[in-house]
Amino acid sequence: MRKIRSQAALVAHVDIPVLLLGESGTGKEVLARLIHKLSRRAHRTFLKVNCAAVPADLLESELFGYEPGAFTGATHAKPGKFELCNKGTILLDEIGEMPPALQAKLCTFSKTSNSRGWAAVPSSRWMFASWPPPTSTFLKPWRPSACAKIFTTG
Ligand SMILES: Nc1ncnc2c1ncn2[C@@H]1O[C@H](COP(=O)(O)OP(=O)(O)OP(=O)(O)O)[C@@H](O)[C@H]1O
Numbered sequence: 001m002r003k004i005r006s007q008a009a010l011v012a013h014v015d016i017p018v019l020l021l022g023e024s025g026t027g028k029e030v031l032a033r034l035i036h037k038l039s040r041r042a043h044r045t046f047l048k049v050n051c052a053a054v055p056a057d058l059l060e061s062e063l064f065g066y067e068p069g070a071f072t073g074a075t076h077a078k079p080g081k082f083e084l085c086n087k088g089t090i091l092l093d094e095i096g097e098m099p100p101a102l103q104a105k106l107c108t109f110s111k112t113s114n115s116r117g118w119a120a121v122p123s124s125r126w127m128f129a130s131w132p133p134p135t136s137t138f139l140k141p142w143r144p145s146a147c148a149k150i151f152t153t154g
């Protein structure tokens, strides 16, 4: 665990996405919170989204929000999680349980957000936690240096 903590301390100071992999209960969320606390975003929000708990077809509006009239029944604007996170750290938990197509979409969103800021959404640091590891669809587009990968072992 000492080695993992020192990895976390290093990653905290580099503002890149983090992928946390490890079996249930090995401390993926604990580590995500630690990295946030040690980072320059510590005074901002830490927001966790359990992707497995949100139905796939609702996840996009949950993350990005919507404007009034965007669909039948949308009577008012709803801010998405990224907007609420507001330059803090957003942990997308259980991404491995999402359908591969949605994982790929999320990956594209996150890279867009990190490189030039998602339209009207302040750029937050992205973290992903997953067990089992996400599909290669999700992992493939990342250059090894563009995302820090940490394995938690408890
Ligand atoms: N290294 C650690 N130091 C302190 N507490 C830990 C550590 N690892 C795990 N725990 C404790 O174990 C519990 C589970 O940790 P955590 O929620 O971070 O695991 P997880 O990997 O996210 O698990 P899951 O995949 O089930 O969500 C927490 O209550 C946490 O307090």
Ligand SMILES: [Mg+2]
Pocket (backbone or CB within 6 Å): 028, 029, 093, 129
């Ligand atoms: Mg967890």
